[in-house]
Amino acid sequence: MSTTEQAEVVVVGLGVGGEAVGGALAKAGVDVVGIEAELVGGECPYWGCIPSKMMIRAGNLLAEARRVPGTAGEASVTPDWAPVARRIREEATADWDDAIAVDRFTAAGGRFVRGRAEILGPDRVRVGESEYVASRGLVVATGTEPVAPPIDGLSETPFWTNRDVIRAETLPESLLVLGGGAIGLEIAQIYARFGVRVTVVEAAPRILPMEEPEASELIGGVLEAEGLTVHAGTPVTHVSYDDGRGFTVTADGLPGELHAEKLLVATGRRPRLTPGTRAVLGAAPDGDLVDDRLRVAERVWAIGDVAGKGAFTHVATYHAEIVVREILGQAGPAADHHALPRVTFTDPEVGAVGLTESAAREAGLTVATGIQQVPSTTRGWIHGTGNEGFIKLVADADAGYLVGATSAGPHGGEVLGALAVAVHARVPISRLESMIYAYPTFHRGIQDALRDLRSAD
Numbered sequence: 047m048s049t050t051e052q053a054e055v056v057v058v059g060l061g062v063g064g065e066a067v068g069g070a071l072a073k074a075g076v077d078v079v080g081i082e083a084e085l086v087g088g089e090c091p092y093w094g095c096i097p098s099k100m101m102i103r104a105g106n107l108l109a110e111a112r113r114v115p116g117t118a119g120e121a122s123v124t125p126d127w128a129p130v131a132r133r134i135r136e137e138a139t140a141d142w143d144d145a146i147a148v149d150r151f152t153a154a155g156g157r158f159v160r161g162r163a164e165i166l167g168p169d170r171v172r173v174g175e176s177e178y179v180a181s182r183g184l185v186v187a188t189g190t191e192p193v194a195p196p197i198d199g200l201s202e203t204p205f206w207t208n209r210d211v212i213r214a215e216t217l218p219e220s221l222l223v224l225g226g227g228a229i230g231l232e233i234a235q236i237y238a239r240f241g242v243r244v245t246v247v248e249a250a251p252r253i254l255p256m257e258e259p260e261a262s263e264l265i266g267g268v269l270e271a272e273g274l275t276v277h278a279g280t281p282v283t284h285v286s287y288d289d290g291r292g293f294t295v296t297a298d299g300l301p302g303e304l305h306a307e308k309l310l311v312a313t314g315r316r317p318r319l320t321p322g323t324r325a326v327l328g329a330a331p332d333g334d335l336v337d338d339r340l341r342v343a344e345r346v347w348a349i350g351d352v353a354g355k356g357a358f359t360h361v362a363t364y365h366a367e368i369v370v371r372e373i374l375g376q377a378g379p380a381a382d383h384h385a386l387p388r389v390t391f392t393d394p395e396v397g398a399v400g401l402t403e404s405a406a407r408e409a410g411l412t413v414a415t416g417i418q419q420v421p422s423t424t425r426g427w428i429h430g431t432g433n434e435g436f437i438k439l440v441a442d443a444d445a446g447y448l449v450g451a452t453s454a455g456p457h458g459g460e461v462l463g464a465l466a467v468a469v470h471a472r473v474p475i476s477r478l479e480s481m482i483y484a485y486p487t488f489h490r491g492i493q494d495a496l497r498d499l500r501s502a503d
C-alpha cells in the first residue's frame with residue numbers, strides 16, 4: 047500500500063553534502079527526511095578521499111624509507127598491503143557500515159530513509175511505495191558515478207573502478223590505469239610503491255590535463271623514475287579480457303598490446319542526475335544546473351558533485367553551509383568558486399587554486415606568470431632527495447593580483463594555503479611582496495616566484 051509523508055525538507059543523497067545539510071537543518075529543529083541509497087557519508091569516507099589518503103600515507107612511508115640510503119644510513123623496506131587493507135576496513139569504513147552516521151543523523155532529529163529516491167517533482171520524491179512531500183525545500187545531493195568510456199570491448203570486461211581498488215585485500219601483480227587524472231595517478235603511484243607493475247594510459251596529450259603543463263611534466267617524470275610506465279596522447283581503441291591472461295589493451299600511438307592482471311578505469315565521473323530529472327526539477331537541459339545560491343528552481347537546491355562546480359569534498363561542505371543558510375532564511379555570501387582549491391595527492395603533491403595560465407588567457411585576461419623550482423629554494427635544497435616541485439603564480443597583470451597558482455612539491459597541498467588566501471581575497475601583489483616569509487620554509491618559495499613574476503614586468 048502506498049503512503050505519503052510530509053516533511054519540511056527532503057534531502058536526496060546523504061553523502062558528504064547531503065549529510066551536512068540534513069544534519070545541520072535537523073539540529074536547527076527543521077523536520078528533515080534524508081534519503082540514502084547506499085551508505086550515509088557517501089563516496090569520500092567509504093571509497094574516496096579517506097581510504098585513498100590512508101593508502102597514500104602508507105605508500106609515502108615506504109617512499110621515505112627508500113630515500114634513507116645516501117642521506118641517513120641504511121633502511122630495508124618490505125611492503126605489506128595487509129595492514130593498509132585492515133586499516134581501511136576497520137578504522138576508515140567500519141567494514142563499509144554506516145550505522146554511526148545514521149545514528150548521528152537520527153540523533154540530531156532527522157528522519158532516515160534507506161532506498162533509492164525517484165524525484166517526481168520540485169517538492170516530491172518516491173522511495174519504493176512511499177512518497178515524501180517537502181513543504182520548504184528539496185535538496186539534491188546525489189553525487190557522481192564513474193564514467194566508462196565507449197571503448198570497443200570494455201563494457202564486456204570485469205574492469206575495476208575506484209571502489210575495487212579501495213576494497214582490494216590483496217594486490218594484483220600488474221595494473222593498467224585508464225585515465226591520468228586525480229584518481230588514476232594517486233592510485234597508480236600507491237599500487238606501484240607496493241610492488242605492482244603499473245602502466246598509465248591517458249587519452250589527452252598529457253597526464254593531469256586540467257592542471258598546469260609543468261605539473262604534468264613533473265609528475266610524469268617522478269612516476270617514470272619510480273618505475274611506472276606512462277603513456278599520454280594514446281587513446282585506447284580496444285579492450286579484451288581472458289580469465290587466464292587478464293586484460294589486453296590496444297591504443298592509438300602504441301605499437302604493441304598492453305597486458306595486465308587488472309584494469310582500473312578512472313576516466314572521469316558524471317553527475318547522478320538524468321536529463322529526465324533535470325526536466326522534472328525545472329532546470330534547462332544544458333548549462334549550469336544551479337545559480338550562485340545553489341538554486342535549481344524555487345525551493346530546489348543542488349549541492350556537491352552533482353552541482354557541477356567542482357567534484358571535491360570541500361565543495362560539497364561549502365555548498366551545504368550556503369544551502370542551510372538559504373533554507374533557514376539567514377543572510378550570508380553567495381557561492382563563489384573563483385578560488386577553488388584542489389590537491390592531487392601524488393608524491394609530490396600538486397596543489398592548485400583558481401585559474402591555470404591557459405584558463406586565464408582563455409578568459410581574456412592580461413596574464414603574467416612567475417615560477418620557482420622547489421629544489422632551487424633553500425628548503426628544497428636542504429630537503430634533498432624527494433624535493434621535486436615548483437610554485438607557479440598566474441596574475442591578472444591589469445588588476446595586480448593573483449588569479450591562480452600551483453604549488454607542487456613536498457607538502458605542496460599545505461603550501462597552497464597561503465596561495466589560496468591570496469587568490470580568494472585578491473590580495474594585491476605589492477602586499478604579497480612586502481610580506482615576511484619564514485626561513486627556511488617551503489612556502490618561502492612563493493617570495494621567489496613573486497620575484498620572477500615582477501622580473502617579467
Ligand SMILES: Cc1cc2nc3c(=O)[nH]c(=O)nc-3n(C[C@H](O)[C@H](O)[C@H](O)COP(=O)(O)OP(=O)(O)OC[C@H]3O[C@@H](n4cnc5c(N)ncnc54)[C@H](O)[C@@H]3O)c2cc1C
Nearest residue numbers: 059061062063083088089094095163189350351357358359
Ligand atoms: C577515489 C576518490 C578519491 C577522492 N579523493 C578526494 C580528496 O582527496 N579530496 C576531495 O576533496 N575529494 C576527493 N574525492 C571526491 C569526493 O569524494 C566527492 O567530491 C564527494 O564525495 C562529493 O560529495 P557529494 O555529497 O556531492 O556526493 P557523494 O559523496 O557521492 O554522495 C552522494 C550520495 O547520494 C546517494 N544517492 C545518489 N542517488 C541517490 C538517489 N536517487 N536516492 C538516494 N540516494 C542517492 C549516493 O548513494 C551517495 O551516498 C575523491 C573521490 C574519489 C572517487
Ligand SMILES: NC(=O)c1ccc[n+]([C@@H]2O[C@H](COP(=O)([O-])OP(=O)(O)OC[C@H]3O[C@@H](n4cnc5c(N)ncnc54)[C@H](O)[C@@H]3O)[C@@H](O)[C@H]2O)c1
Nearest residue numbers: 195225226227228229230248249250312313314357389390
Ligand atoms: N585529491 C583529490 O581531491 C581527488 C582525488 C580523486 C578524485 N577526485 C575527484 O574525482 C573526480 C574524478 O576523478 P577521475 O580521476 O576519474 O577524473 P579526472 O577528470 O580527474 O581525470 C580523468 C582523466 O581521464 C582521461 N580520460 C578520459 N577519457 C579517457 C579515455 N577514454 N582513455 C584514457 N584517458 C581518458 C582524462 O583526460 C583525464 O585526464 C576528479 O575530477 C576530482 O574532482 C579528487
